[in-house]
Structure formats: C-alpha cells, structure tokens
Amino acid sequence: MEEIENTDCMLVVGSNTTEAHPVLALRMKKAMRKGAHLIVVDPRRTWLAERAEVHLQLRPGTDIPLMNAFAYVILEEGLADNTYIENLTENFDEFAAAAKEWPPERAAELCEVSADDIRKAARLYAKTDKAGIYYTLGITEHVCGVDNVRSLSNLALVTGHLGRESVGVNPLRGQNNVQGCNDVGNNPVYFPGYQEVADPEAHAKFSKVWGKELSKTPGLRLDQMMDGMHDGRLKAFYVMGEDPVVSEPNAKHVESGFEQVEFVVCQDIFLNETSRIYADVVLPSTCFAEKDGTFTNSERRVQRVRKALDPPGEARADLQILHELAAALGDDWGPADPETVWNEFADYSPRFFGIRYPRIETFGLQWPCPELDHPGTKFLHEGAPMRGKGKFYGLDHVPAWEEPDEDYPFLLTTGRTLYHYNAATQTARSEGHMDKQDRCFVEIAPADARDLGIEDGSDLKVESRRGVITVQAKVTDAVHPGVLWMPMHFAEARANVLTGDGKDPEIGTPEYKVTAVRLLT
Amino acid sequence: MNSDLNVSFELDGKTVEVQAGETLLAACRKTCTEVPTLCHDDRLDPYGGCRMCLVELEGAPRPVPACKTTAAKGMKVTSQSPMLERVRRTMAEMLMTEHTSGNGVQVDGLEECAKELGVGAMPIKFENPRTWEDRNRFLAFDPGACILCDRCVRYCDEVMQCTALEHVGQGSEAFIQPTDGASFLDTSCELCGGCISTCPTGALYEKQATAPIAETEATRSVCTFCGVGCVLDIHTKDGKVVKISSEEGSGPNDGHLCNKGRFAWQFIHHKDRLTHPLVRNAQGELEETTWEIAYSRVVEGLSAVKKKYGADSIGFLASSRCTNEDVYALQKLARSAVGTNNVHSCAAT
Incomplete structure (x- = not known):
C-alpha cells in the first residue's frame, strides 16, 4: 500500500476511497501532495472527484463503454505499449476490435460524460509511466461485474501498466477479511489455498488430511443458496457472523426463503434480523478483540489478531464453538488452537506455506510466500502476468438488470459512508457516530428536487418493484439529475428492500449499484 | 542501496x-543518538518549531x-x-x-522530556478563556497542556487534508481551535x-477514555472496519x-486510523451482546x-436435515470479518464433519 504514495497517476474507478477506505486514501492524498495526477470515474462528486484533474461522472452501469473508449483513444493515438502487448499478452485483436466500436463520442453519449474528458483522461493514464488503477464495489456490484474488472485489466495490459511498483489493477477490499475468507477455502469450488474441488489431486489430498472421503460435488454460491431456499435445494443454514436478511439483495425474497428452511443456526455477537426471526439455535461468539488469529488484508498481507479481552458472559470463541460442534458431530479435530489451525492450512496450501505465526509477530507477510524463508510478495505479475500471458477481452456494453423506465424513472445507486460500516450493527451502537449521521438519506439532484417539490431534509419514500422505504432527502449537486444515491447501512431503511435480483452470471455478485425506483413525497 | x-x-x-535527503534528526535516530523533539512527526513535513532538537553544525x-x-x-x-x-x-x-499536566489519557512527551533534562513543573497561570461549544463525543482538548507545536493543525492539513483545526493569534494570545471556533461536528x-495521535503532550485526548494510559495494558491487533488492515493497539483495564x-x-x-477504527468500540461492551446460547x-x-x-439441538437439527435431504441440502455462510482460522474451521465443518461444499461468504470485491 505504501506503493501508492509513489505513483504518478491514479485512476480511481467506482471507489469513494476517502469514505470507504479512509486510511488507504491517506496514501492517495500524499501522492496528490507530491503532484500525482488523479482521474476519478464515479457517478458522484466525491471528495476525491472534487480534487481530480478529470472527473468522469458517468451514468452508473456504463463502465465498459467508458473503458473501451479509453482503449480507443490509446490505440488511435499510438499510446499502447506494443512491446508489452507482443511479448506478454494474448487475444489483443479481439480486444482492439471491441474497442474500435466505442469512439469517445459514442461512449460520451451513453455514459453522459464529455468526449474531451475521456480523451484527456485516457492520455494522462497511458502517458504516465507509473499509473495505477484502483477500484472497488462500484465496478464489481453490477450484472457485468467480472467484465467491468476485465475492462480495467485491458487498460493495464494495453499500456503495460502491470507487474511493477505503484502500477497495476488494485481492488480495495471492503471487509477486513474478504481476502482471507477466500484464501482459506470458504468457497464452494475451492478447498483451502485455491485448490479446486474439481481437481482429483486436491480432492485426494484433503480427503487424506481430514481422514475421510470428501464430497466431489461443487457447492452452491451464496446467491445460489439464496435461490436454493426457494427451490428446495437448501433445507438448513449455518450462518456465522452474517445477517443475510439485511445484507443480501431483494430482502423479501431472502425472508420468504428463510421461511421455507427447516433448520437455522446463527453464530454471532448480537441478535440480528435473521437470527431474531429465523434461528432455531443462536450461539454467542466473540468479536475481534476477544480472540487470537489472523486477518488477510487487501494487499494479501496476513496479520496477527490478538486477544485483549475475555468474551462476555458465556460467549465462546468462534473457533472453540466450531471445534466443539465438529466433535459433537463425530469429527474430532483436537484442541481449538488458532496457531495449530493456521499451520494445518499452511501445511497443505503451497502459496501460504511460508507464513507462520512467529514470522508475522511484528509485521505481516504478503502471500504468495511458498517457503519458510521467503520474504513474501509485494506485488503480483512481476516480469510477466502470473498466468503466463495477460489475456485481453473483447467487451461490449451490458445493460443493467433493471433500467429506469416510465414507472420507475430514477436510477438508484448505493454505497458506504465514512461514519458507518455495513449493516451498522457496531457503528450504530456508537453514540458519537450517530451524532454525525443518525438516519438513512438519499441524495437527489437540485433539479429533480425542484421538479418534485422535495425540500432538503424532508421525508421521502423511495419505491422499487420490490419494496418501499422512507428516508431523508438530501438535495445535492453531487449526483446528476435522474440518479439517486443512498447508503446501505441503516436497518430501519434497508437499501436491500429495494434492490433486485440482477447478478453477475459468472460469480453471482449482486447488482447493488443500479436499481430503478420512483419517489413518493 | x-x-x-x-x-x-x-x-x-x-x-x-x-x-x-535524510535529515540530521533521522541520522541521529539511526545511530541511536538521543535528541529530544516535541514538534516532529515523521509523517509530517519538517517544521522546526519547538527547538528541542537543536544541534551544533560547524560553520553555522x-x-x-x-x-x-x-x-x-x-x-x-x-x-x-x-x-x-x-x-x-x-x-x-x-x-x-x-x-499544565494533562489527565494522563495520553503520554505527556513534554513532561518526560523535561524530567530527562532535570526540569520540574513551573507553571505560570495563564488564563485560557477560549473554549468552544463542543457536542462531539470523541475529541477532547485541554488548552493548558497545549504547547502550540501545531502538530494537530499540520496533521489535519497535510495528512487528512481536512483543515478542521487552526492556530489563531500570536504569542501568549495564541491558541488552537476547530476552524472558526465551531464545534468539531460542524467543521470539516x-x-x-489523528490530531490526538500526533499530539505530544496529551492536550488532545480521547473523551471516551476511562483510565490513564499508564494503567492500561496494550494488545496489538488489526482493525475490522475495512480491508486496509490497520494495525492498532487495544488498551484495556479490568477487562x-x-x-x-x-x-x-x-x-x-x-x-x-479512521474514526471507526479509533472510536467505534463501544459495541464490544454493549448491553445487546449475546452472553448465553439461545x-x-x-x-x-x-x-x-x-x-x-x-x-x-444443532447436532439433531443438522443430522435430521442431512438424513432426510442429504448433506448438500445444508448451507454454510461465513462473514468476511471472521478470522482466517474461524473460517477455515467453518469450511472444514461443512466439508469434513457434514460432507458438503456449500460454503461461501459475502465476498464480492
């Protein structure tokens, strides 16, 4: 992350970094003080956008045409890194053909930005040697989330901005252990360490390690589990530290799903909307300050979490609960010691083999770290892309799952704020944070507010085809007319009551970023 | 190199x-040469305000x-x-x-430094009439302990780029205040x-703190409020x-740290915490x-569903906020103890 300070150009796409990743944004601010160029692609005028050399305030859901137009300019003006393309990439022709379909003027019309700004931004990014792309959920939470990411990696490949310090395509992880969750195998198609369930060798290996023949059937993704509750595939749910009723899209669909499930266990530190109504058993567990273990951050750095307090009452450490339950189910794993568990993971996951507790006592290590004396890996794709050749993709615009129409004329997009976190189970219990922001609001452009007679601070009903919530109107020119923005944090006005069933077909990430709504005053 | x-x-x-490009101070620190400083923070531009780090340079x-x-x-x-x-x-x-001595919530760097140099307390009473309406629950300010080194102001300008603090007036009339004398909640x-973290004397301190720093025990851990992975110290006393x-x-x-990492910890001791299985x-x-x-009950419930519909009718969902070890154990529970690959989390980025 300290690499960010030394970048000369930042292309920040779909990331309100100063609010969602405030401390990482300090590195960006430092780079700005040192004179780095800043390009922001965001439907809102955020803190960074206000200070950007170019702010492309695009219509949500039009990232691919915009990135294709960047590529168009880069190819047209001879700004591509031809040596990199020739030696280290493949599928260039398909990409170039797709880019050719999107001259800046065409993209400008769809994206609702200026063609000149697209040209200016593309030149800045391509001409600056040390230029990095930073993205987050504004890119991924779309029906075309995967293709959106590919459209960014296309840009890095075509300019050769990859595999060096302070460049690359950098996802900023929203939760503290998103990275680690996947790393350790909390994934329906991967065993720990990204070893595929479908790979007979990996299957044999873990069957041996755990001493029993494991299932070869690939599991259900989260979105498939949500659907599975309706179609009978899923009859029981074990939920650790989650509140799907609040956090998954289309709340009514989730609730009616839970009603059909026969048995639900929730392991958590608070009761939540899911456990209060649907849990058969609730197991009280621990927060981060009450247990030992590790988290893996956005830069793949594994860091030690240490116990500072005992859990309240009879609450138990999550690891202890899981071990005791396994034993009760006839699977004896031995004592619930975090270091022993980590070692079991690292012993059988080659990319993590070199990371051990004593080595990360004072400072974490970044994987890949295959040997006990390996220093860890600061950035990926050094010298050449990890898969051998970087693959270009020919991409085209993918319309949102639900576009605004006559009945639901506004496009609602969602995000995080500085003062709260996710479902706010923790920040809403902090009075000082509530002082700053105590209820849900929706940002609406002054022109729209005028047309509908909406006053700043007044109550407003936001309705989609799935549901309706009441929020406070915040009239601001941070959003364009026709676009609304709302935070996702507030239990009494849950954005997921409104959001629909759109999701990326490849990985199932829900489309939280585009919903058609109407306003009732 | x-x-x-x-x-x-x-x-x-x-x-x-x-x-x-390195400063003489950096050189002194590298060679373990003790030079006191109060106004310096490596994360800020060099300032040279407190004059504690004066050294002799031949020819100067x-x-x-x-x-x-x-x-x-x-x-x-x-x-x-x-x-x-x-x-x-x-x-x-x-x-x-x-x-004047602060309340001990922070380490007082000036008093430590003075003690080293054999200087005792010697306050001349200055009236510091300037206070401001302040509804915020996080930041507290003790003007008596302030030595006007401007670290807080510079942190806010240079690092956060918020410009929410200002140094007003000159000489004995000088003081620090939230911009325009407003409440912190009404400024940018x-x-x-961060102003607390850089303050050398404890003039700025945590309003929520319940005990002097000297009486606490620190445990180093990692923040859970986003994917950056900020390292932090949890200071505890009596559990x-x-x-x-x-x-x-x-x-x-x-x-x-950000406002969540530094201040959003009341949930840990909140009355709503679950303390018994239900x-x-x-x-x-x-x-x-x-x-x-x-x-x-869990064993009965899961076993009954497994018997009736098979292991693949059971789903496991983990928060992306749990530790690696917790999540490893959950997927092992699903795969090894129950027999299904239905394990996932809301990992979308």
Whole structure:
C-alpha cells in the first residue's frame, strides 16, 4: 500500500476511497501532495472527484463503454505499449476490435460524460509511466461485474501498466477479511489455498488430511443458496457472523426463503434480523478483540489478531464453538488452537506455506510466500502476468438488470459512508457516530428536487418493484439529475428492500449499484 | 542501496552514512543518538518549531534544528554538549511555564522530556478563556497542556487534508481551535482522531477514555472496519477497553486510523451482546439455554436435515470479518464433519 504514495497517476474507478477506505486514501492524498495526477470515474462528486484533474461522472452501469473508449483513444493515438502487448499478452485483436466500436463520442453519449474528458483522461493514464488503477464495489456490484474488472485489466495490459511498483489493477477490499475468507477455502469450488474441488489431486489430498472421503460435488454460491431456499435445494443454514436478511439483495425474497428452511443456526455477537426471526439455535461468539488469529488484508498481507479481552458472559470463541460442534458431530479435530489451525492450512496450501505465526509477530507477510524463508510478495505479475500471458477481452456494453423506465424513472445507486460500516450493527451502537449521521438519506439532484417539490431534509419514500422505504432527502449537486444515491447501512431503511435480483452470471455478485425506483413525497 | 545516493558526514566525531535527503534528526535516530523533539512527526513535513532538537553544525553561526536540516557531505555535527543541554533545558523550562499536566489519557512527551533534562513543573497561570461549544463525543482538548507545536493543525492539513483545526493569534494570545471556533461536528472534521495521535503532550485526548494510559495494558491487533488492515493497539483495564490507538511506523497504516477504527468500540461492551446460547422454544421464542443443550439441538437439527435431504441440502455462510482460522474451521465443518461444499461468504470485491 505504501506503493501508492509513489505513483504518478491514479485512476480511481467506482471507489469513494476517502469514505470507504479512509486510511488507504491517506496514501492517495500524499501522492496528490507530491503532484500525482488523479482521474476519478464515479457517478458522484466525491471528495476525491472534487480534487481530480478529470472527473468522469458517468451514468452508473456504463463502465465498459467508458473503458473501451479509453482503449480507443490509446490505440488511435499510438499510446499502447506494443512491446508489452507482443511479448506478454494474448487475444489483443479481439480486444482492439471491441474497442474500435466505442469512439469517445459514442461512449460520451451513453455514459453522459464529455468526449474531451475521456480523451484527456485516457492520455494522462497511458502517458504516465507509473499509473495505477484502483477500484472497488462500484465496478464489481453490477450484472457485468467480472467484465467491468476485465475492462480495467485491458487498460493495464494495453499500456503495460502491470507487474511493477505503484502500477497495476488494485481492488480495495471492503471487509477486513474478504481476502482471507477466500484464501482459506470458504468457497464452494475451492478447498483451502485455491485448490479446486474439481481437481482429483486436491480432492485426494484433503480427503487424506481430514481422514475421510470428501464430497466431489461443487457447492452452491451464496446467491445460489439464496435461490436454493426457494427451490428446495437448501433445507438448513449455518450462518456465522452474517445477517443475510439485511445484507443480501431483494430482502423479501431472502425472508420468504428463510421461511421455507427447516433448520437455522446463527453464530454471532448480537441478535440480528435473521437470527431474531429465523434461528432455531443462536450461539454467542466473540468479536475481534476477544480472540487470537489472523486477518488477510487487501494487499494479501496476513496479520496477527490478538486477544485483549475475555468474551462476555458465556460467549465462546468462534473457533472453540466450531471445534466443539465438529466433535459433537463425530469429527474430532483436537484442541481449538488458532496457531495449530493456521499451520494445518499452511501445511497443505503451497502459496501460504511460508507464513507462520512467529514470522508475522511484528509485521505481516504478503502471500504468495511458498517457503519458510521467503520474504513474501509485494506485488503480483512481476516480469510477466502470473498466468503466463495477460489475456485481453473483447467487451461490449451490458445493460443493467433493471433500467429506469416510465414507472420507475430514477436510477438508484448505493454505497458506504465514512461514519458507518455495513449493516451498522457496531457503528450504530456508537453514540458519537450517530451524532454525525443518525438516519438513512438519499441524495437527489437540485433539479429533480425542484421538479418534485422535495425540500432538503424532508421525508421521502423511495419505491422499487420490490419494496418501499422512507428516508431523508438530501438535495445535492453531487449526483446528476435522474440518479439517486443512498447508503446501505441503516436497518430501519434497508437499501436491500429495494434492490433486485440482477447478478453477475459468472460469480453471482449482486447488482447493488443500479436499481430503478420512483419517489413518493 | 545505491551508495551514490548516500552522504557521509561526521556526527559526534564519528563518520555516519545516510541516504541523500535524510535529515540530521533521522541520522541521529539511526545511530541511536538521543535528541529530544516535541514538534516532529515523521509523517509530517519538517517544521522546526519547538527547538528541542537543536544541534551544533560547524560553520553555522548558531545551533540548527536537526529535524529541519538535511544531511550533507562533509558536515560536522555535534548533538551533545554542555551548551546544547543548556539551550534544551531553557526551551523545556519555557514550555513548562505555559504547560499544565494533562489527565494522563495520553503520554505527556513534554513532561518526560523535561524530567530527562532535570526540569520540574513551573507553571505560570495563564488564563485560557477560549473554549468552544463542543457536542462531539470523541475529541477532547485541554488548552493548558497545549504547547502550540501545531502538530494537530499540520496533521489535519497535510495528512487528512481536512483543515478542521487552526492556530489563531500570536504569542501568549495564541491558541488552537476547530476552524472558526465551531464545534468539531460542524467543521470539516472527520473525527479520525489523528490530531490526538500526533499530539505530544496529551492536550488532545480521547473523551471516551476511562483510565490513564499508564494503567492500561496494550494488545496489538488489526482493525475490522475495512480491508486496509490497520494495525492498532487495544488498551484495556479490568477487562474493559479504555481506548484504541496505533503506533507511528506500525502496520500498513503507519499509525493512522479512521474514526471507526479509533472510536467505534463501544459495541464490544454493549448491553445487546449475546452472553448465553439461545434456542427457540415451543412458543416460537428464543430462550437462554446451556451450551450442552444448544450443541445437541444443532447436532439433531443438522443430522435430521442431512438424513432426510442429504448433506448438500445444508448451507454454510461465513462473514468476511471472521478470522482466517474461524473460517477455515467453518469450511472444514461443512466439508469434513457434514460432507458438503456449500460454503461461501459475502465476498464480492
């Protein structure tokens, strides 16, 4: 992350970094003080956008045409890194053909930005040697989330901005252990360490390690589990530290799903909307300050979490609960010691083999770290892309799952704020944070507010085809007319009551970023 | 390291080598030469305000601040001498006359420094009438302990770029305040508490803190409020959190934290915390129970569903906020103990 300070150009796409990743944004601010160029692609005028050399305030859901137009300019003006393309990439022709379909003027019309700004931004990014792309959920939470990411990696490949310090395509992880969750195998198609369930060798290996023949059937993704509750595939749910009723899209669909499930266990530190109504058993567990273990951050750095307090009452450490339950189910794993568990993971996951507790006592290590004396890996794709050749993709615009129409004329997009976190189970219990922001609001452009007679601070009903919530109107020119923005944090006005069933077909990430709504005053 | 980029000079009679561009203060620290400072923070631009780090430089008409002087080839620098000690003691005495002890929530760097130099408390009572309406629950300010080093103001300007604090007036009339004398909640302040973290005397401190720092025990851990992975210290006393801080130079965050990481910890001791296992009774209500009963209900429930519909009818969902070890154990529970690959989390980025 300290690499960010030394970048000369930042292309920040779909990331309100100063609010969602405030401390990482300090590195960006430092780079700005040192004179780095800043390009922001965001439907809102955020803190960074206000200070950007170019702010492309695009219509949500039009990232691919915009990135294709960047590529168009880069190819047209001879700004591509031809040596990199020739030696280290493949599928260039398909990409170039797709880019050719999107001259800046065409993209400008769809994206609702200026063609000149697209040209200016593309030149800045391509001409600056040390230029990095930073993205987050504004890119991924779309029906075309995967293709959106590919459209960014296309840009890095075509300019050769990859595999060096302070460049690359950098996802900023929203939760503290998103990275680690996947790393350790909390994934329906991967065993720990990204070893595929479908790979007979990996299957044999873990069957041996755990001493029993494991299932070869690939599991259900989260979105498939949500659907599975309706179609009978899923009859029981074990939920650790989650509140799907609040956090998954289309709340009514989730609730009616839970009603059909026969048995639900929730392991958590608070009761939540899911456990209060649907849990058969609730197991009280621990927060981060009450247990030992590790988290893996956005830069793949594994860091030690240490116990500072005992859990309240009879609450138990999550690891202890899981071990005791396994034993009760006839699977004896031995004592619930975090270091022993980590070692079991690292012993059988080659990319993590070199990371051990004593080595990360004072400072974490970044994987890949295959040997006990390996220093860890600061950035990926050094010298050449990890898969051998970087693959270009020919991409085209993918319309949102639900576009605004006559009945639901506004496009609602969602995000995080500085003062709260996710479902706010923790920040809403902090009075000082509530002082700053105590209820849900929706940002609406002054022109729209005028047309509908909406006053700043007044109550407003936001309705989609799935549901309706009441929020406070915040009239601001941070959003364009026709676009609304709302935070996702507030239990009494849950954005997921409104959001629909759109999701990326490849990985199932829900489309939280585009919903058609109407306003009732 | 490219030796062309290094400069060598003489420090206290010994030749030392540092990277080009490094300050004399950095060189002193590298060679474990004690030079006191109060206004310096490595994360801020060199300032040279407190004059505690004065050193003698051959050829210079008077001592120079080490924090603001870049090392150059051939320099001859003296960091310890009777004259420098006299100067430092005088500076400390001057600061101590305007300084009253804080409440101990933070370490008081000035008092520590003064003690080293043999300077005791010697406050001259200054009336500090300037207070402001302040509804915020996080940041507290004790003007008596402030030595006007401007670290807080500079942190807010340079690091956060929020400009929520200002240094107003001159001489004995000078003071620090939230911009325009407003409440922190009404300024551009983002309540990150970085001003507290850089304050050398404890004039700015955590309002929520319940005990002096000296009475607490610190445990180093990692923040859970986003994917950056800020390293932090949880200060506890008698099984309760007193405050959370982060040490400069530690972790990917270099001691910086945001308002959530530093202040959003009340949930840990909140009355809503679950303290007993719960099971749903015949009336459909959740009631407290023992772990034995809770576990046997889980085993019964999962086994019944598995028997009736097969292992793949059971789904496991983990928060992306749990530890690697917890999540590893959950997927092992699903795969090994129950027999399904239905394990996932809301990992969307």
